[in-house]
Amino acid sequence: MNNNQNLLKEKIAKVLTEVLSRNVQPNELTNEVDLINEIGLNSLQFLEFILEVENEFDIEIDVGNLDLRYFKKYMYLEKFISECIAEK
Template identity: 30%
Template sequence: MNNADALTGPPGLETVFERIRDLLGEIVGDPDVTAGITEETSVVDDLGLDSIQMINFLLRLEDEFDLELDFEGLTFEQVGSVRGLCRFVAAEARRQS
């Protein structure tokens, strides 16, 4: 794969993680939180996202990754942890590209 393909294809997991981490910091309203987010971070338990913040986060995910999410079909496994989110977003980006 050449560099042009990397720029136009679906994002890799590392890129997805970085973008999700940054979005979560923005949604939480504390950019300093970003540094402590790992793949094991629980979006609800560790970051304390409430339902409104979660909806805003999911809408921002759609914009950030140019995706159309089926909100009613989402499971906690897909959005409960940063790792689950990364895998879900990467898979959706590949599927929708």
């Protein structure tokens, strides 16, 4: 894993920690982890997570085009956020 991926994972863990009000360690974010069913994002926290990700990474996420499968595996979310960062 390169430094950019490590930094991205640390920032996502930080946002999850804020949203879930529990400590989420970067090592919990394996490529296969399901953020909804395993990490525990509920529907309200999901929306807060999206807003916090936008703030943390200074990106804009089009919720209308947001696909829930990005949250079924961490690796999909990481790729999606990386693409959003690259587009800005």
